[in-house]
Amino acid sequence: MLVKVASALNLGLHTVAMEVEVNVAQRGLPAFEIVGLPTKAVAESKERVRTAIINSDIKFPERRIVVNLAPADVPKQGSFYDLPIAVGILATVIGCKLPERSLFFGELSLDGTLRHTKGALLLALFAKERGVNNIFVPHSSANEASIIKGVNVYPVESLTQLVLFFCKQIDFKPVTHKENDSKEEVSEAEFDMSDVLGQEQTKRTMEIAAGGGHNLFMIGSPGSGKTMLARAFPGILPSLSEKESLEVTKIYSASGRIPPQGSVIKTRPFCTPHHTTSNAGLIGGGSRLKPGEISLAHRGVLFLDEFNEFSRLALESLRQPLEDGCITLCRSRDKATFPSRFTLIASANPCPCGYLLHPKKTCICTQREIERYRKKISGPILDRIDLCVEVPVVDIKELSCDDKAPDFLESSKVIRERIIMARKIQQKRFSSETIYTNAEMGNKQIKKYCYLSREVSQILIKAGANFNLSARSYYKMIRVARTISDLEGVKEISASHMAEALQYRSCEKNENVHF
Amino acid sequence: MKKENLEIGRKGEALAKKYLQKKGYRVIEQNHRTKYSEIDLIARHKGVLVFIEVRTKVGDQFGTPEESFNRKKINKLIWNAKAYITWKGYLKQCRIDAVCIVLDCNKTLKRINHYRNITWVKP
Numbered sequence: 184m185l186v187k188v189a190s191a192l193n194l195g196l197h198t199v200a201m202e203v204e205v206n207v208a209q210r211g212l213p214a215f216e217i218v219g220l221p222t223k224a225v226a227e228s229k230e231r232v233r234t235a236i237i238n239s240d241i242k243f244p245e246r247r248i249v250v251n252l253a254p255a256d257v258p259k260q261g262s263f264y265d266l267p268i269a270v271g272i273l274a275t276v277i278g279c280k281l282p283e284r285s286l287f288f289g290e291l292s293l294d295g296t297l298r299h300t301k302g303a304l305l306l307a308l309f310a311k312e313r314g315v316n317n318i319f320v321p322h323s324s325a326n327e328a329s330i331i332k333g334v335n336v337y338p339v340e341s342l343t344q345l346v347l348f349f350c351k352q353i354d355f356k357p358v359t360h361k362e363n364d365s366k367e368e369v370s371e372a373e374f375d376m377s378d379v380l381g382q383e384q385t386k387r388t389m390e391i392a393a394g395g396g397h398n399l400f401m402i403g404s405p406g407s408g409k410t411m412l413a414r415a416f417p418g419i420l421p422s423l424s425e426k427e428s429l430e431v432t433k434i435y436s437a438s439g440r441i442p443p444q445g446s447v448i449k450t451r452p453f454c455t456p457h458h459t460t461s462n463a464g465l466i467g468g469g470s471r472l473k474p475g476e477i478s479l480a481h482r483g484v485l486f487l488d489e490f491n492e493f494s495r496l497a498l499e500s501l502r503q504p505l506e507d508g509c510i511t512l513c514r515s516r517d518k519a520t521f522p523s524r525f526t527l528i529a530s531a532n533p534c535p536c537g538y539l540l541h542p543k544k545t546c547i548c549t550q551r552e553i554e555r556y557r558k559k560i561s562g563p564i565l566d567r568i569d570l571c572v573e574v575p576v577v578d579i580k581e582l583s584c585d586d587k588a589p590d591f592l593e594s595s596k597v598i599r600e601r602i603i604m605a606r607k608i609q610q611k612r613f614s615s616e617t618i619y620t621n622a623e624m625g626n627k628q629i630k631k632y633c634y635l636s637r638e639v640s641q642i643l644i645k646a647g648a649n650f651n652l653s654a655r656s657y658y659k660m661i662r663v664a665r666t667i668s669d670l671e672g673v674k675e676i677s678a679s680h681m682a683e684a685l686q687y688r689s690c691e692k693n694e695n696v697h698f
Numbered sequence: 699m700k701k702e703n704l705e706i707g708r709k710g711e712a713l714a715k716k717y718l719q720k721k722g723y724r725v726i727e728q729n730h731r732t733k734y735s736e737i738d739l740i741a742r743h744k745g746v747l748v749f750i751e752v753r754t755k756v757g758d759q760f761g762t763p764e765e766s767f768n769r770k771k772i773n774k775l776i777w778n779a780k781a782y783i784t785w786k787g788y789l790k791q792c793r794i795d796a797v798c799i800v801l802d803c804n805k806t807l808k809r810i811n812h813y814r815n816i817t818w819v820k821p
Contacts, residue, residue, distance in 0.1 A: 210791055212780075213815055213817065213818050245793055245815050
């Protein structure tokens with residue numbers, strides 16, 4: 184008896200249809216074979232399926248069972264074939280009819296219950312695309328799948344429950360579709376902006392970075408507060424919009440990072456990989472392609488502390504994703520494209536000893552050492568970073584005067600309000616485009632959306648002549664100026680906005696300075 | 699010694715036959731020789747053709763009869779069964795069972811166990 188069960192196969196962020204054909208033969212010696220290029224985890228599923236069925240108090244047929252995973256030429260990986268295989272066998276044992284136009288997906292536990300399985304959201308998206316009505320997923324993964332409208336998501340708890348449902352002995356209701364409630368969820372930052380004393384200039388730069396999604400580079404002596412500021416950054420970020428949160432959740436679902444019962448991700452991701460992170464860990468890779476930190480930080484923040492300490496290869500591989508907002512990884516067997524539209528926050532010391540810009544301590548590095556240290560970060564990378572600031576050393580006196588502390592300093596909440604405003608303006612502006620923030624604007628969009636008055640363009644031309652601005656930095660300045668004006672809620676870029684934008688290019692300035 | 703082993707084997711087979719008959723198996727052949735080796739018992743049970751391998755041991759000191767099954771021996775049982783099926787032109791369900799018997803030193807029955815479908819899990 185042959186039963187066909189529909190399922191799907193996740194390859195990166197891409198889903199293809201798959202059919203599980205289960206044949207229970209009426210002749211021959213009993214056996215259980217799986218064909219169709221199963222990898223180890225799939226081949227082992229026969230032990231899980233057999234034990235789970237027996238432990239659900241259902242007799243496992245002493246027949247020759249052959250399971251084919253079609254298409255047979257794509258290597259099958261992962262453990263989510265357990266449920267379709269088990270359903271196929273159960274359908275022949277019980278002789279019931281399976282519900283039409285349904286997909287089955289999930290990993291079995293030995294006791295017959297279902298375990299949380301990665302990629303349920305991708306399956307739901309695929310089902311919607313193909314017009315499949317019902318999907319059966321493990322109950323702990325049902326929450327993430329239920330955010331897709333128009334698909335009945337059945338939260339399966341155990342095989343017994345499923346069998347009773349097939350025999351129409353119990354009523355089994357799909358999970359109700361949850362509207363992505365617009366309730367704001369504030370990301371939990373380790374520090375509040377008001378915890379950081381002084382550093383008003385840096386905070387202002389961070390506000391601009393958050394407002395327009397610009398990349399930020401902080402240079403400063405050890406202990407000046409770079410890391411603390413960066414860790415306070417998630418607190419001033421607005422939560423993800425509905426579209427963005429779906430993009431982020433897709434990546435997290437595919438890489439199995441959504442906890443059981445977890446639903447959509449609403450807060451912006453904040454990734455802080457250590458500087459020993461490998462190239463593949465940063466940009467994604469492996470023999471079975473996996474998203475790296477840059478994709479996990481999609482629509483969020485990638486904070487690279489001690490930027491100079493990263494391997495040159497890893498840093499240079501950031502170039503293309505920073506520009507394109509996505510990365511295409513190619514291997515001989517596999518090809519995958521992962522989105523990677525993130526805000527880069529990098530921090531570094533100005534020299535190996537760290538005290539080059541310190542007002543009192545003297546730097547002990549030689550010119551050669553400094554040059555070598557700086558060379559680690561190539562021009563093209565710096566060129567792609569819109570904002571660059573020096574983080575000055577905080578005066579000890581400033582730290583000790585407690586009386587002016589909390590009410591004088593702005594809290595993250597206040598700053599965040601302004602940023603949400605600015606982002607709303609951008610959302611409106613780019614409603615007809617595929618981009619969300621000012622930082623993503625290409626040259627064409629800059630021409631379209633950033634009108635420069637004569638006075639402003641005069642300033643920019645003058646600055647260009649004085650500072651040797653490259654074409655790319657020219658546009659960079661306009662982008663930053665646009666964000667500054669958005670933060671103020673002004674429609675046109677004024678001269679003061681442009682003047683402020685011109686301040687945030689200290690890394691270029693430092694390049695030319697001879698110590 | 700060799701002769702004694704054969705005797706123990708025959709005694710075990712007789713015990714197994716009686717045991718299975720009591721369980722509702724209809725024994726159709728005993729000590730059937732194929733081109734590879736011998737099939738101890740062939741029986742019918744609920745429409746399924748069952749090949750039975752009988753293992754007999756005296757005492758537990760030198761390992762249990764269950765331990766004496768290994769990959770190679772099970773493969774041999776499968777070959778044997780397949781040879782029989784082909785020879786008979788049998789086209790329905792079949793399976794391979796084992797009966798393990800332990801005798802005590804007086805050659806009386808100490809325990810008898812029946813294992814269904816032993817080729818299911820490949821050791």
